[in-house]
Amino acid sequence: MENVAMSDLTATISMSLDGFITGPNEKVGNGLGDGGERLHDWMFATPQATTDKRFMDEVFRGPGAVIIGRRMFDHGDEPWGDNPGFGKPVFVLTHRPRERDTRKDGSEFTFVTEGIHAALDQARTATGDRNVIVMGGGNVIRQYLEAGLLDELAISLVPVLMGGGQRLFEPSTTSPRALSLAEVIVSPAVTHLRLCLPR
Amino acid sequence: MENVAMSDLTATISMSLDGFITGPNEKVGNGLGDGGERLHDWMFATPQATTDKRFMDEVFRGPGAVIIGRRMFDHGDEPWGDNPGFGKPVFVLTHRPRERDTRKDGSEFTFVTEGIHAALDQARTATGDRNVIVMGGGNVIRQYLEAGLLDELAISLVPVLMGGGQRLFEPSTTSPRALSLAEVIVSPAVTHLRLCLPR
Numbered sequence: 001m002e003n004v005a006m007s008d009l010t011a012t013i014s015m016s017l018d019g020f021i022t023g024p025n026e027k028v029g030n031g032l033g034d035g036g037e038r039l040h041d042w043m044f045a046t047p048q049a050t051t052d053k054r055f056m057d058e059v060f061r062g063p064g065a066v067i068i069g070r071r072m073f074d075h076g077d078e079p080w081g082d083n084p085g086f087g088k089p090v091f092v093l094t095h096r097p098r099e100r101d102t103r104k105d106g107s108e109f110t111f112v113t114e115g116i117h118a119a120l121d122q123a124r125t126a127t128g129d130r131n132v133i134v135m136g137g138g139n140v141i142r143q144y145l146e147a148g149l150l151d152e153l154a155i156s157l158v159p160v161l162m163g164g165g166q167r168l169f170e171p172s173t174t175s176p177r178a179l180s181l182a183e184v185i186v187s188p189a190v191t192h193l194r195l196c197l198p199r
Numbered sequence: 200m201e202n203v204a205m206s207d208l209t210a211t212i213s214m215s216l217d218g219f220i221t222g223p224n225e226k227v228g229n230g231l232g233d234g235g236e237r238l239h240d241w242m243f244a245t246p247q248a249t250t251d252k253r254f255m256d257e258v259f260r261g262p263g264a265v266i267i268g269r270r271m272f273d274h275g276d277e278p279w280g281d282n283p284g285f286g287k288p289v290f291v292l293t294h295r296p297r298e299r300d301t302r303k304d305g306s307e308f309t310f311v312t313e314g315i316h317a318a319l320d321q322a323r324t325a326t327g328d329r330n331v332i333v334m335g336g337g338n339v340i341r342q343y344l345e346a347g348l349l350d351e352l353a354i355s356l357v358p359v360l361m362g363g364g365q366r367l368f369e370p371s372t373t374s375p376r377a378l379s380l381a382e383v384i385v386s387p388a389v390t391h392l393r394l395c396l397p398r
Contacts, residue, residue, distance in 0.1 A: 018368035019218040169217035
């Protein structure tokens with residue numbers, strides 16, 4: 001049997017200094033919560049900082065497939081329309097089955113009801129030896145983290161205080177552990193922390 | 200009347216990736232909580248990283264006076280002994296009056312019962328035009344932050360997940376706001392974020 005190197009699994013998300021990945025009152029139609037768009041402003045800055053561009057090229061664009069949660073899909077579904085911007089296979093973790101759905105920009109949504117291992121297997125099959133990226137929400141990232149399946153956690157730390165919202169790390173589901181800093185990418189408005197986890 | 204430039208007020212503390220400044224079960228005799236010493240390991244690394252040394256020289260050693268909370272004092276009192284390591288005036292915010300107390304290394308503890316403004320006034324008087332630093336705990340830092348008295352927040356972000364403990368930012372007492380990144384100092388084991396607040 002051939003010894004195949006397994007592609008890496010990275011999770012990435014923008015987090016406020018006080019640990020939130022949305023503002024308060026997050027719901028469909030207000031997917032980032034009140035004031036939560038400040039967490040993503042760095043992605044849309046014009047001109048974009050060279051370091052932010054490099055981070056996005058490496059972390060967002062490099063992987064061959066994406067995994068997201070159903071809540072994130074439901075938040076994005078309507079605003080995304082024909083152009084969700086992934087342009088690659090996206091596996092959506094859900095309890096509610098739904099038909100595969102391909103958009104004009106090549107974003108192909110497959111709904112996986114068998115849990116995080118199944119979604120990862122399907123993503124790895126779809127992408128060959130390219131990496132796979134988990135893009136949220138917090139609940140999905142925490143599940144992959146706690147299952148020991150993540151190789152890297154790439155947190156874009158935004159220097160704002162949200163004062164409420166969805167946390168990335170919930171104490172009740174976060175095991176104490178040390179990570180190692182693989183790289184810190186410094187930009188004017190955000191600090192990208194690339195953190196390694198032992199596989 | 201002479202126009203005197205006011206010295207800066209900086210707060211500094213080490214925080215885990217999940218937002219904690221102690222581990223769980225923090226109490227006198229276990230001041231950093233379970234596993235909380237990992238938040239301070241970077242200060243005692245041998246050899247010390249050049250960037251960590253520079254951060255400590257600028258942020259810890261530069262100021263002429265220190266402000267801390269009574270809980271932090273009570274945690275430190277016994278282990279510190281004759282050598283608390285401050286070597287300068289320390290103003291302790293407390294509800295319980297206590298006599299001024301000078302240690303062999305020049306750390307001079309003054310207990311202030313009149314609140315954060317009084318402690319800051321006394322620290323500024325003691326230090327002349329040198330800066331003043333708030334070194335914790337979280338409750339004291341939050342009080343200065345919310346009162347609009349902080350010029351800088353210097354957070355040493357440690358890549359560990361504590362899973363519980365005392366938070367630096369409590370949603371109930373944290374107003375939403377944007378800070379600006381003045382400098383990010385990257386070390387192998389910690390990322391120092393120097394964040395400015397508008398005065």
